[in-house]
Amino acid sequence: MPLHTRTLLEAKAMLAQGETTPTALTAACLARIAATEPVLNACITVLEETAMQRAAQLEAQGNPNNLPLWGIPVTVKDLLCTKDAPTTCASAMLAGFMAPYDAFVVERLREAGAVIVAKTNLDEFAMGSGTESSAHGPTCNPWDAQRVPGGSSGGSAAGLAAGQAFGSLGSDTGGSIRQPAALCGCVGFKPTYGYVSRYGAVAYASSFDQIGPMARTVADCATLFGVIAGYDGRDATSAQLPAPDVAPALATKSLQGKTFGVVKELWEGGLSDEVAAACQSAVEAAKAQGAKVVEISLPHLQYAVATYYVLASAEASTNLARFDGVRYGLRAQGEHDLVGMYTASRSQGFGEEVKRRILLGTHVLSSGYYDAYFQKAAKVRRLLLQDFQAALGQCDALIAPVSPVTAWKKGEHVNDPLTLYKMDMLTLGLNLAGLPGVSLPAGLGAASGLPVGVQLMGRAFDDIALLGMANALEMALPRLGVPTGIPA
Amino acid sequence: MPAYEAVIGLEVHAQLLTSSKLFCSCPVRFGDEPNENICEVCAGMPGALPRLNKKAVELAAKAGLALQCTVNPMSLFSRKNYFYPDLPAGFQTSQLTPPICEHGHLDVTVQDATRRIGITRIHLEDDAGKCVHGQGATLIDLNRAGTGLIEIVSEPDIRSAEEAAAYMRAIHAILVCIGATDGNMEEGSLRCDANVSIRPKGSTTLGTRTEIKNLNSFRNIQRAVEFEIRRQEGCLEDGESIVQETRLFDAVKQVTVSMRSKEDAHDYRYFPNPDLPPVLVLAEELQAWEAELPELPEARKLRFIQRLGLNEEEAAALTAERATADFFEQALALCSNAKRVAQLMAAEFLRECAQQNIAPAQAAFGAAHVAELATLIDEGIISARIAHDIFPELFASGAMPRAFVTEKGLVQVSDSSELEGVVAEVLAENPAEVEGYRGGKTKLLSFFVGQVMRKTKGKANPALVNSLLEESLGKH
Numbered sequence: 001m002p003l004h005t006r007t008l009l010e011a012k013a014m015l016a017q018g019e020t021t022p023t024a025l026t027a028a029c030l031a032r033i034a035a036t037e038p039v040l041n042a043c044i045t046v047l048e049e050t051a052m053q054r055a056a057q058l059e060a061q062g063n064p065n066n067l068p069l070w071g072i073p074v075t076v077k078d079l080l081c082t083k084d085a086p087t088t089c090a091s092a093m094l095a096g097f098m099a100p101y102d103a104f105v106v107e108r109l110r111e112a113g114a115v116i117v118a119k120t121n122l123d124e125f126a127m128g129s130g131t132e133s134s135a136h137g138p139t140c141n142p143w144d145a146q147r148v149p150g151g152s153s154g155g156s157a158a159g160l161a162a163g164q165a166f167g168s169l170g171s172d173t174g175g176s177i178r179q180p181a182a183l184c185g186c187v188g189f190k191p192t193y194g195y196v197s198r199y200g201a202v203a204y205a206s207s208f209d210q211i212g213p214m215a216r217t218v219a220d221c222a223t224l225f226g227v228i229a230g231y232d233g234r235d236a237t238s239a240q241l242p243a244p245d246v247a248p249a250l251a252t253k254s255l256q257g258k259t260f261g262v263v264k265e266l267w268e269g270g271l272s273d274e275v276a277a278a279c280q281s282a283v284e285a286a287k288a289q290g291a292k293v294v295e296i297s298l299p300h301l302q303y304a305v306a307t308y309y310v311l312a313s314a315e316a317s318t319n320l321a322r323f324d325g326v327r328y329g330l331r332a333q334g335e336h337d338l339v340g341m342y343t344a345s346r347s348q349g350f351g352e353e354v355k356r357r358i359l360l361g362t363h364v365l366s367s368g369y370y371d372a373y374f375q376k377a378a379k380v381r382r383l384l385l386q387d388f389q390a391a392l393g394q395c396d397a398l399i400a401p402v403s404p405v406t407a408w409k410k411g412e413h414v415n416d417p418l419t420l421y422k423m424d425m426l427t428l429g430l431n432l433a434g435l436p437g438v439s440l441p442a443g444l445g446a447a448s449g450l451p452v453g454v455q456l457m458g459r460a461f462d463d464i465a466l467l468g469m470a471n472a473l474e475m476a477l478p479r480l481g482v483p484t485g486i487p488a
Numbered sequence: 489m490p491a492y493e494a495v496i497g498l499e500v501h502a503q504l505l506t507s508s509k510l511f512c513s514c515p516v517r518f519g520d521e522p523n524e525n526i527c528e529v530c531a532g533m534p535g536a537l538p539r540l541n542k543k544a545v546e547l548a549a550k551a552g553l554a555l556q557c558t559v560n561p562m563s564l565f566s567r568k569n570y571f572y573p574d575l576p577a578g579f580q581t582s583q584l585t586p587p588i589c590e591h592g593h594l595d596v597t598v599q600d601a602t603r604r605i606g607i608t609r610i611h612l613e614d615d616a617g618k619c620v621h622g623q624g625a626t627l628i629d630l631n632r633a634g635t636g637l638i639e640i641v642s643e644p645d646i647r648s649a650e651e652a653a654a655y656m657r658a659i660h661a662i663l664v665c666i667g668a669t670d671g672n673m674e675e676g677s678l679r680c681d682a683n684v685s686i687r688p689k690g691s692t693t694l695g696t697r698t699e700i701k702n703l704n705s706f707r708n709i710q711r712a713v714e715f716e717i718r719r720q721e722g723c724l725e726d727g728e729s730i731v732q733e734t735r736l737f738d739a740v741k742q743v744t745v746s747m748r749s750k751e752d753a754h755d756y757r758y759f760p761n762p763d764l765p766p767v768l769v770l771a772e773e774l775q776a777w778e779a780e781l782p783e784l785p786e787a788r789k790l791r792f793i794q795r796l797g798l799n800e801e802e803a804a805a806l807t808a809e810r811a812t813a814d815f816f817e818q819a820l821a822l823c824s825n826a827k828r829v830a831q832l833m834a835a836e837f838l839r840e841c842a843q844q845n846i847a848p849a850q851a852a853f854g855a856a857h858v859a860e861l862a863t864l865i866d867e868g869i870i871s872a873r874i875a876h877d878i879f880p881e882l883f884a885s886g887a888m889p890r891a892f893v894t895e896k897g898l899v900q901v902s903d904s905s906e907l908e909g910v911v912a913e914v915l916a917e918n919p920a921e922v923e924g925y926r927g928g929k930t931k932l933l934s935f936f937v938g939q940v941m942r943k944t945k946g947k948a949n950p951a952l953v954n955s956l957l958e959e960s961l962g963k964h
Contacts, residue, residue, distance in 0.1 A: 078841045081535045094534070101528050103535060207762035236539045236764050315762055318569050321578020325629065342571055365569075365757035374759060380498040 003028040003303045005482070009070060009221035011166050015063075015071050022071025022115060025166075026055035029073040029117050033161045036486050039145050042159040043118040044078045044136045045085050051117045058113055067113030068227055074109060075168040078119040079126055081200040084108055085116075089202050090134035091124045092350030095328045098298040102376035103200025104235070105169055105211050105228045109138065112227045117165055124351045125320065125442070126176055126204045128152050129420055130413070133353040138410055141184060142483035143450050147407040150180030156214050157184035167215040167224045171201055173208045174308055175402070175427025176217050181214055182402035182453020184442045185480045188214045189221040192460045194239035195233030196225075202216050203310035206237075208431045218440060218471045222246040228366075244464050251477060252468030255289035260456075261296035261395035264302030266426055270404040274445035278452035279401040282442040285476035286399065296395060298387040303380050303422055304416065304429040310364050310377035311432075316354075317361025323349060339398035351472030354419065383430050388433040388457075395471050398457040401426055406450035412430075427455070436463045438470040443478045451480055491689040492724070494717045496646035496682060498709075500659050502638050502669040503615065503677040504547045509815040510614045510636035511538030511581065511617040518675060522620070522629035530634030532576025532663025537763050540565075543886075544636040545588070547668040548612050549769055550777050551638055554662050554784055555607050559774055563613070565764040568756045582639075584758045587611035595786070596646075596654045605655055606643030612767075613637050638668070644683065644694070649671045649713035652891050653706045655902075656680060657808075660706075661785040665810040679704045680715075684716045686724070695720070696730040700737055700744055714739035716744050779934060788813050795827035805834045811849045812838065815858075822859035829862045844883070852886030861889040869893065870900050871950055873941075902949040904956065907940070910948070911956045914939045925961055933957060 003025060008012070014020045055071060063070040076082070079089045081099035088094045100108070109116065120374055123133045131139040131154025139154045141147040142162040149158035153170030157180035160168055170177040172190035181188025189212045196211045203209060213224030223246060230243035262283060267276070287293055325331035325345030332344030350358070364373035391398060404423055413420050430437045435457055442454040456473065458466030482488065509516055512529035528536040547845050552559045563586045567579040592607035617633035619626050640659060646652050660678055664671040671678050685697035700716060703709045716735070723730050735744040783791070785807045792803040792813075807813045812833075819829050837858060861882070864870045870893050878898065882889055893899055901907060914936055915922050925932040933954070940953045 079535075087534065089534070096532070099528075099535065100533060101536075198535075199537050200535040203763075205762075234539060235537050237537075237762075243812070314759060318567050318579050318757070318759075321569060321571065322534070322576060324571060324573075324578060326573045327531065327576065328533070338573065361758065365759050367755045370757075370759070 002163070004032040007217050008166035008223060009217070010214055010264055011072060011481070021284055022055040023052065026051050026069060026115050026117060028440050029163075029165050031110060031158075033118060036142070036162045036164065039067070039227045039486050040140050040142060040158050040162060041076070041137050041163060042121055042139050042149070042162065044090060044121050044155070045119045046428050047117055047119075051082055051115050057114045063113065066345050067111075068223065069109065070113035071115065072113070072167065072404045073117045073120045073165050073167040074224075074319070075120045075139045075156060076106060076109070076116055077122055077156055077168070077170045079122060079171060079202040080106055080119075080169060081202070082116070082119065085119055085190060087119070087202065088229070089125045090122045090136050091349065091351065091354070093189075095135070095330065096241045097329055099200070100199060103141055104197035104232045106200065108228045108368050110171070111427070118159070118179055119161055120153070120168060123152035123154070124354050125202070125316075126152040126173055127316070127353050127357055129175065129179055130408070130410070131155060132410060132414060133351050135351060136222055140410070140485070141407045141450075142486045143185065144170045144407065144485045146409055147450070148183070150183030150403065150407065152176040152180070153214065154180045154187070154400050157181050157186055157188065160184070160186045160214055160216055162486050164459045167213060169211055169224070169228065170214050172212055172431065173204050173212050173312060173482055174424050174431050177212045177214055178427050178437055178453065178455055179424075182441070182455075183407040183451060183485065185215050185451030186214060187218050187221050187438065187440045187470075187474075188212065189225060189438045190430065190436060191225060191229060191463050192239075192436045194237050195229050195241065195436070195461060195463060196253045197235040197238045199232055199234040203315075206316040206319060207315060208308075208312055210431070211244045214383040218438065218467060218474045219250050219315040221438070222464075222467045222471070225463065229463070239461065241461065246467070249464045249467035249471055252472050255286055255291035255469060255472050258290070258469060259294060259394065261294055261391050261398045263301070263400050264295055264297045265301040265400050266400035270422075272405045272445070272447075275404060275406065275452050276446045277446060278444075279454045282454040282473070282477060283399060286473055289472050289476045293399075294395065296391045296398065298391060298429065299383070300384040300387050301425075301429050304384060304432055305378065305381045305425050307377045307384070308428045308432055309360065309421060310373050311381060313357040313361035314374050315361065317365065320350075320354065320358055325349070353417070360428060383435045384429060388435055389430070392435075392459045396458070396465060398413045400455055400457070402455045403451035406445045406448045406452060430457050435460055436466050438466060440470055440474055441477065443479050444480060449484075492686045492717075492721050493689045493691070494647055494686045494713075495644045495687060496648075496652050496713060497644040498642045498646065498652060498655060498680050498682055500640040500656065500678065500680040501954050502640065502663050504544050504636040504638060505539055505667055505669050506543045506547065506636055508541060509634040510541050510544050510612070510752050511634055514634065516635050517631075521633060522627070525631045526633070531630055532577065532578070538581065540764060540767065540782060541636060545613060545767060545769065545964060546777055548588045548610060548638045548840045549774060550666050550781060551640070551663060551780060552610050553591070553778050554666050555592040555594055555610070555640070557589035557592030557607060557610060559769055560586045560773070561769055563767045565761040565767065566758045567761045568758055570756060572616065572634065573626065574630070576617065576630060576633055579693075580613060580616065582613035583611035583760055588769070594658055596651060596658055598648070598654050602648070603645070603651065605645045608643050609642045610640050612636050612749060613639060644685075649710045649717065652682060652713045653710040656706055656709050658785075661808060661810075665785055666781055669677070673704050676704060678775045680709065682709065682713050682716075684713055684720070685730070686717060686720045697733050698730065698732065698744075699734045699947050700749065701734055703737055708737055708739055711739075711742055712744055715742060736799065742815060782810065785810070785813070792830075794832070798826065798830045802834050805838060806830060809848075811847065815848045815855050818855035819862070820860040822856060823862045823866070825862055825866050828866060829858060832858055832862050832875065836876065837883070840880065840883045851883065853883045857882065857886070857889060862962065864889055864893060868900060868949055868951075869900050870898055871879070871946065873950070874898055874900070874946055876878065877946070898947060900949045901944055901947050902914050902952055907944075907948055907952060907956055910940055910943050911953070911960050914943065915960055922961065933961075936961070
C-alpha cells in the first residue's frame with residue numbers, strides 16, 4: 001500500500017512505530033504532487049525545499065514532546081498567511097505577495113510538528129464553488145479531470161483525494177469546505193463560527209468565514225481540529241474556549257440514542273436522482289447505526305441564498321477595499337492620478353466574480369438601499385438561526401445532501417452565476433447560523449460514478465459531539481476507493 | 489439689514505491618551521521615523537484583525553461621565569467606507585448607532601452669561617495615517633493610523649464665535665483633567681470641525697450650513713467662525729444663497745475657503761463591523777470609573793471661590809488646567825493663606841510660566857517655593873513688592889525664598905525705632921508736602937510712603953510705615 005494512500009492517523013502510527021520517517025512521508029507527498037499536478041493544478045505554491053528541510057529538522061529532533069502532527073505533511077488553502085511562502089488568494093491582485101506574519105492556524109500547525117508541503121488553489125478570494133475563478137487556472141477533479149473539484153477549497157479537496165497530503169486547512173464561508181470535500185470524495189469539517197481563529201485568513205465575509213480541516217477520514221479531520229481550535233486573543237470574534245479534547249469524537253462508534261433530523265427543505269427539488277439515492281442510503285446507514293430519524297423543517301431556509309449573497313457580498317465589498325494598489329499587491333502602471341491608479345489597479349487585479357460581488361455588496365450598503373437589503377437580510381439571518389436552534393432542540397444533528405449534483409463539467413456554468421449561487425443553498429444556511437457541519441462521502445453516484453457527499457449539522461460549540469456522530473456514520477458508509485481520473 | 493443669529497455646532501476630535509493604538513498593540517508616539525510604529529493590523533495587511541483597546545473604552549466612558557452623558561451599556565463599531573491612501577483598510581472603524589455615550593451637556597460662560605450646550609453623542613473611532621507630498625511622489629506614514637480618538641458632537645446650540653471658543657476651552661480643560669487626552673492642539677491631539685449657519689433672529693428654522701474642517705486652536709476656532717458668519721451674512725445681503733459645503737480655514741489670510749460641495753459628498757456605506765463584537769460596559773465598571781473621576785474644573789473653580797474666598801478671575805486662572813490647580817492645592821497644604829497663595833500664583837508664577845513657556849509642574853520653582861514665599865509675606869519678613877521684584881530670579885534659579893532673602897539682605901525692616909528716624913527725615917526734607925497734607929491733601933500719604941521706601945530700598949514694612957507716617961503727620 002503506497003504511503004500517500006494512508007490516512008493521517010495511520011501515518012502518525014507508522015511514524016510512532018518507526019515504520020516511516022518525516023522525510024519519507026514528505027518525499028512521498030512531494031512525489032505525489034509532482035505526479036498529479038500536471039493533471040490537477042491543485043497547488044499554487046509547492047514548498048519542495050522548505051518542506052524537506054522542515055521534515056529533516058523534525059526528524060533530527062525526534063518527537064520527545066509527542067507533538068500531535070509530528071512529521072505529517074499537510075497543505076493549506078492559499079488564503080492563509082504564511083511568512084515563508086506567497087499568499088495569493090488565487091488573485092492577480094496578490095501575485096507573489098509575501099505576508100509578514102503567519103496565520104494563527106498556520107502557527108498552530110507548525111507548533112504541532114506538521115510539514116506544510118503546498119498552498120492550495122481556490123476560487124479567487126474564496127468566491128466560487130468550482131475553483132474555476134482562480135488566477136492560477138482551474139483545478140480539476142481527480143475523479144474526472146474534465147470536471148470541477150468544487151470550491152472554493154477545491155485545491156485542498158482535489159489534493160487530498162489524490163494523496164498529495166494527509167490533511168489540509170480550508171475555509172468555509174458558504175460551503176467552501178464541505179462542498180469540494182463532497183465533490184472529491186473526502187471529508188470536510190466546518191467548525192462553529194468562533195471556534196477557530198480567523199487571524200491571518202484573508203477575509204471574504206468576516207461574519208461567515210470559518211477555517212476548518214479537510215482530510216480523508218472523519219478521525220483525521222478531528223485530529224486536525226484539535227490542533228487548530230481554541231481561543232486566540234487576536235481575533236475578537238474568537239470564542240473563549242480551550243483547544244478541545246478530540247478523543248471522545250474518535251471513540252464514538254454508534255448512533256444509539258441519537259436523533260437525526262432530515263431537513264425537508266434540503267431534500268426537496270433540485271437534487272439529481274443519484275445524489276438523492278446516495279444520501280437516502282446514508283440516512284439508512286445512520287438508522288443501521290442506531291439513530292432515530294425524524295423529518296424537520298427550517299421554514300426560513302428558502303430565503304437563505306438571497307440573504308447570504310446580500311450579507312456576504314456586503315462584507316466582501318469592504319473587506320476587499322484594502323486591495324488598492326497603495327501598500328502591497330498589484331499596482332497598475334502608467335496612471336498619474338490617485339483615482340486612476342485605484343481604478344486601474346482594481347480593474348486589473350480582480351477577476352469577474354470578485355468584481356461582481358464587490359459591486360453587489362457596494363449596492364446593498366448604499367444610501368437608500370441599506371434598509372431594503374442589508375438590514376432586511378440581517379433580520380432574516382436571525383430568523384433562520386432561530387429555525388436551526390428549534391430544530392436542534394429536537395435533534396442531535398441534521399442530515400442533508402451537500403450539493404444537489406455531482407461534479408459538473410468545467411465551464412458548464414461559467415456564464416450562469418445564478419445557477420451556481422442556487423446550488424449553494426444546501427450549505428450556506430449553516431454559515432448564516434454560524435453552526436458546525438461536516439461533509440463525508442456517502443458513496444459514488446449510480447449514474448456518474450462520481451462522489452456524493454452527505455452532511456451532518458450540529459449545535460453551536462458541540463463540535464466534538466458532531467464529529468463523533470460523523471465518525472459513527474462513516475463506519476456504516478461505503479468506501480469510495482481510488483479516484484479514477486489521475487495517475488495511480 | 490435684518491439681524492441674524494448664528495447657529496453653530498462643533499465636532500471635537502480628541503486623541504485618547506492610551507499607550508497603544510485602538511485596535512493593536514503598536515505604541516502611540518510622535519516624532520518617530522515614518523512607519524516605525526506599525527504592524528499588520530494598523531497597516532491593513534490581508535488577514536489581520538482588530539482587537540479593542542479596553543483603556544480607550546474607559547477613557548471614552550469617562551469623557552461621557554464628565555460631560556453628563558448616558559454611557560450606553562452596549563455600543564457598536566461600524567465601518568465607514570471610503571478610499572484614501574492614508575486609510576489602510578479602505579474604511580475607518582467608527583461608531584454610528586449606538587455610540588458609547590449620548591445625551592450630555594456642558595455649561596459655557598461668556599461675559600457672565602452661562603448657556604447650556606447640548607452634547608449629542610461621543611463615539612470612538614480610529615485615526616488615519618498621513619500623506620507626505622513630495623516632489624513627484626506622495627509618501628505615506630502610517631504611524632498615526634489606528635490611534636484611538638473620540639469625537640464629541642454638540643447640538644447646534646452655540647450662538648457666537650466667542651461661545652464656540654469657550655466651549656472648546658471647556659472641553660479641553662475637562663478632557664485633560666480626566667486624563668482622556670493630552671490636549672496638545674499643536675500636535676493635533678485636539679481639533680474640531682465647526683458647522684455654521686445663520687438665520688434671521690427669532691426664526692426657528694435652520695439655515696443652510698457649511699462645515700469648517702480641522703480647526704486646531706482656540707483662536708482659529710473663533711476667527712474662522714467669526715469670518716464664516718460674516719461671509720454668510722454677506723451672501724444673504726447680496727441675495728445669494730448659501731451653498732452647503734465643506735470649507736477650510738486659511739489661518740494666514742484669516743478666511744474660509746471652499747473645499748468640496750455637497751454633490752461631492754461620500755456615501756460612506758456604514759454598517760456594523762463584523763470583526764468587532766458589541767462594546768459592553770458593565771454597571772460595576774462604570775461605577776468604578778465614575779469613582780475614579782477627579783474633581784472637574786468647573787466644580788473646583790466654584791469650590792475655590794466659595795470655600796477659599798478667591799475671586800472669579802483668580803479661581804478661573806488656577807483651574808484652567810488641572811496641573812495648575814493641583815499645584816495650587818499642594819502649596820496650600822504648606823501655607824494656609826489661600827488668598828495670598830492665589831495672588832502670588834496668578835500675578836507672579838503663572839505669568840512667569842507663560843513667559844518662559846514652562847508647564848507649572850516642570851518649573852524649578854515648585855509648590856513648596858510658592859508656599860514659602862507666601863509665608864514670608866504673611867510673616868512680614870518681606871513685602872509683596874519685594875516678592876514681585878525678586879520673583880524672576882527665584883523662578884529661574886529655584887532657590888528657596890527664605891534663604892534667598894536672608895542671603896540678599898532683603899529682610900523687611902519692621903523695627904519701628906529704625907523706621908521712625910527715616911520717617912522724621914522724610915518729613916523734614918519735604919515741608920511743602922507736609923503742609924499740604926495737613927491742609928487736607930491726604931492723598932499725599934502715598935508720596936511719603938514712596939519716599940520712605942526709597943530710602944530703605946523697599947525693605948520697610950509698608951503697614952508699619954503707614955501707621956508711623958499717619959502718627960507723625962497727625963501731630964500738631
